[in-house]
Amino acid sequence: MCRLVAVKSTTPIQLAHLLTRPRHSIINQAFDSRLRLDLRRPINGDGFGVGWYDSVEDEELGSQPCIFKSITPAWNNANLTRIAEKIKSPLVFGHVRATTAGSLSQDNCHPWSFGKIMFMHNGGIAEFEKIKRTLQASLTDEIFLVPQGNTDSEWAFALYLSKLPDVHASNFSPEILRKAMLETIAHLNKMARDAGIREPSLLNFIVTDGSTIVASRYVSSRTDEAASLYFSSGTTFNEYAPGGHYRMSKSDKRENIIMIASEPLTFEKADWMEIKTNTLVDEHPPDSNYR
Amino acid sequence: MCRLVAVKSTTPIQLAHLLTRPRHSIINQAFDSRLRLDLRRPINGDGFGVGWYDSVEDEELGSQPCIFKSITPAWNNANLTRIAEKIKSPLVFGHVRATTAGSLSQDNCHPWSFGKIMFMHNGGIAEFEKIKRTLQASLTDEIFLVPQGNTDSEWAFALYLSKLPDVHASNFSPEILRKAMLETIAHLNKMARDAGIREPSLLNFIVTDGSTIVASRYVSSRTDEAASLYFSSGTTFNEYAPGGHYRMSKSDKRENIIMIASEPLTFEKADWMEIKTNTLVDEHPPDSNYR
Amino acid sequence: MCRLVAVKSTTPIQLAHLLTRPRHSIINQAFDSRLRLDLRRPINGDGFGVGWYDSVEDEELGSQPCIFKSITPAWNNANLTRIAEKIKSPLVFGHVRATTAGSLSQDNCHPWSFGKIMFMHNGGIAEFEKIKRTLQASLTDEIFLVPQGNTDSEWAFALYLSKLPDVHASNFSPEILRKAMLETIAHLNKMARDAGIREPSLLNFIVTDGSTIVASRYVSSRTDEAASLYFSSGTTFNEYAPGGHYRMSKSDKRENIIMIASEPLTFEKADWMEIKTNTLVDEHPPDSNYR
């Protein structure tokens, strides 16, 4: 299982505060996982990726996100440490990978992007090899050629792109992003059913167009739990004690920053709301948009 | 364009004599290409791969080749330098990549293997994206799932595997290996024709089962030249002067060692026979098996 | 020999215009070197580094440069391609390495930084192993522990730092930066003389504090040529024809952008002034500050 975090902030936030400095960032959790125990494979050292959007619009720079990936572990990556100190962004994705499928290559690291759309996944598509051809057959030629790697997750991204009415649109409404997510999950379910796959798939996807974040916590089973997913929001996210001790502050009613993450990123559990299994959320608190 | 070499020797030969020590090995040619001028991209620094079979049969070790790949340049790879000094093999493939398609990853480096079969390619399948789906559709489920990377070459390897009567056989006759090669090229030609592709494909493939080497020098055009391919054979291949000056010695009539390479690996051009365009060769001198 | 470029611009410039898009950027020169012929080793595929300062001052981000390094070739680096499209900076260093000393590691890639100071080198310190201990003995404990790699260049950087009156200063005058450069070269010369080294050293260094650039073109010999170094300045540096054809435009008298590079980065040779051997330059045209 991987670890992931998506952050949206009204004020651009320095990546270091999200990724490299907090003791419980997804990167540092990768080797000190007190909050979770994955008995199968507790380490997330199979590469990582960080994606972010510009803090200031600049036509020359374009509207696509910037993505930095590496096949060496995130916790010891000098480039990431330097870049995270220097970049501020209003919308950041971070992903630390533990391979379940696909070899160790940057192509296989999350997130992926296409135009303004950025996507990442925590979980796995059960017996993906049985539906890979069907999934590919459902794609247009253009989308079929998008994936460069060899993971179930990147093909799920391609499937998601194929559910957008116009993948080249300059803007996407929250409704369109949500609808495409629901259709992606529904289509994966249908293909699994048709292929006689009974093992449940874990489909925690997070997608954004740079403005809206949409996330699913989903398992294709009535009895199993989905992979964990948490939500937090507040006025600021800052270090309250030296040594990387961060917390979400709620100094007033304003929700300046929201986080969606595979695990709570602080020790203050009260600040983290577990997203219920089989829920779709966006950057509003999950209560407001159950479906 | 890539560079490649295949060597078969009756006596196991130290990899260093083929790869790292000669001044004109495919690795050192990669940055000192006096014998060839590729105006588009004269450097082969996009990763490399070396594959070899055991010098002594050992049931515990199996009959598959060992393959070492890297995404850093071959000319400065400390692992390759050390391994090449330590390994002797009767049948070696070496490949230095210059990307024409596919990103920089070990998955995209040649050679690839499946069981005993090992395969590499120099050239490119023209407008591959137009025939990728058709090619994939022609494969069995098992072979469809073999490729881990994203290059035309690896899919050509999958196509080759699909042309073998029994990909899991413990032995392959030279005829079977040759026939599969001809069928692979014929199938690629048919798919290109059907897709209306007019740009010629460069299909220099080399394949082996650990015993027989089969190589094609082929271009799907009546007017263009294929990518270069040379053949040399002799009694021994050794250093005649310090500083990595190697030559093929022919001390008697015995042909103990044969080499098939994208360029002559020594300055003695007389020792190298250019393989004619659109010819299939194996480890016998090309004269003997034109077809 | 390596390739390097330093750029200072009154308006922050997108890194892509300097590094990845121009046909004659130091990265693309690395495999298409029509303007130079290094017979010993024409390829610069042994890693690269890019360093840049922020386009807007931001106390939280600090005044140190951001540095991105990689051991895979620059011409095929997806991270570099993405980052170069997204970053604008008023002062950029780029360096493509061809190893003469030190193994392939990020620690051995230029540029290096300490606080605000950033440094890179093209050339080599002759018989460095004979003066390594003397050089190290001249350093304070703090500076002695700065180098993380194993190259003559990084130790030259340490020596440079030791020539600054206060390495932790928040500001450095151009005079201080220049004086430290002259002392560094003088000290290297003295150590070489004392060790009886007669082979000339090639000491093209470029250093900056984020405001001033100081560069040397130097060879410790009366007869040999130094490694090449060129200067160009103009109003804008932009693409005048599709396909990465860039040139320096001089639409008015203002010198908005200056470049110092190991080779001309455009085909318009008239735009490039060769810096004379054994000259120190800064971001003013070299005529104005010969010494």
Next chain:
Amino acid sequence: MCRLVAVKSTTPIQLAHLLTRPRHSIINQAFDSRLRLDLRRPINGDGFGVGWYDSVEDEELGSQPCIFKSITPAWNNANLTRIAEKIKSPLVFGHVRATTAGSLSQDNCHPWSFGKIMFMHNGGIAEFEKIKRTLQASLTDEIFLVPQGNTDSEWAFALYLSKLPDVHASNFSPEILRKAMLETIAHLNKMARDAGIREPSLLNFIVTDGSTIVASRYVSSRTDEAASLYFSSGTTFNEYAPGGHYRMSKSDKRENIIMIASEPLTFEKADWMEIKTNTLVDEHPPDSNYR
């Protein structure tokens, strides 16, 4: 803290049986450490190295070990998986690194070699920066130039080399190897004392010349425990149940294989003898050579 294993076997043993296949190999322990809990940093994902000697003497191949290192995690390294299936050796070192000092580079990965001598370390030299200059000053020029990386461990290796009467000897007696180890530790202790360092150093070193293995379990403190070190020996080491369940078999009195490792490599704890703190062992059971 790192993990390491040294194995000597009268019959060459396939590396896969030691490294990649056992569930409790040092590689698989790296992400499933049921037998040890290092609260500071439980993961060993910062590169690894494997060194081995030839199974058959061959003058052309030389007597130095072959070493394969990588900066990506060992548990997901396709090259290691393939090589380990293909190599048999009578004497193998394996090391998985968790950085305490030195950045992530192959130069900083253990083991290191010089001629026939191979060396690795688990632990750390306390406040190494305070004795680095003194240590370097004690070395001959030749040995001073051996280290290519920047770790306390590699400099300890250089110190060890300097304690050998003739580092270029073609043979080393067990006594010479042991004496050099004791002198290395004594010298490190003296330098620490002279520098006023009070924090204890953890000095578990393992060295070999391809014939004899000498290992220390040492902490420079009367009250602290050294890093763990275990010894096991038997007739064969083999898989008794599918899924990588290995054990040491003792079918007769012969001790065909011995292992020295930072942790027991099997669940049969009775097969593993803890080496006492501040003991030097070689390939004989530790009882026989306490000193």
